[in-house]
Amino acid sequence: EDKVVQSPLSLVVHEGDTVTLNCSYEVTNFRSLLWYKQEKKAPTFLFMLTSSGIEKKSGRLSSILDKKELFSILNITATQTGDSAIYLCAVEGSYGQNFVFGPGTRLSVLP
Amino acid sequence: SAVISQKPSRDICQRGTSLTIQCQVDSQVTMMFWYRQQPGQSLTLIATANQGSEATYESGFVIDKFPISRPNLTFSTLTVSNMSPEDSSIYLCSVEYWGTPSSGNTIYFGEGSWLTVV
Helix, strand or coil: CCEEEEECCEEEEECCCCEEEEEEEECCCCCEEEEEEECCCCEEEEEEECCCCCCEEECCEEEEEECCCCEEEEEECCCCHHHCEEEEEEEECCCCCCEEECCCEEEEEEC | CCCEEEECCEEEECCCCCEEEEEEECCCCCEEEEEEECCCCCCEEEEEEECCCCCEECCCCCCCCCCEEEEECCEEEEEECCCCHHHCEEEEEEEEECCCCCCCCEEEECCCEEEEEC
């Protein structure tokens, strides 16, 4: 059965800190891994990763995938209170299969 | 990306009643998905809705409880029937944009519908 595990499940930091969120997975015929940020209701898309070792970057956020060790990390540098959210990792299996979501990491950034 | 509109955004429902959630996409899509996110939980797929065919339900979800319509390529509805407090959740509509067979697909979500059953 396909599985996605995220750690930590909850994290509290202060503004300016750097955080690393982890996502590990077991999936048949891996195709892609996606990161989402969920603040209120709807998750918003952050990154899609398909190849190992290639960093995706957007502002203070960056992410990388290791397909050999079956994990991805999401880094946030110089955190701000607006980064407070649940960060979801989702993995897609074989072409046309559904996405499997991890439990999410709840990040709280204190002023 | 897609613009996906859901309504209602939020509702408080009486036990035993039914509520229909609407999802409108600004472009034609083949597959639409309905997810549920119970308090403190991650997203769980309810069903996949393809236009012109019966929805495909995931284990633990049945058509009598969650009937789905998909009348065209831009619209779908999910009904939560005979509601109980355990149905209090965020319900999310999503669409999937297909990449190539060697790349991944991307899914985008509607704003979500927050239902509280009392």
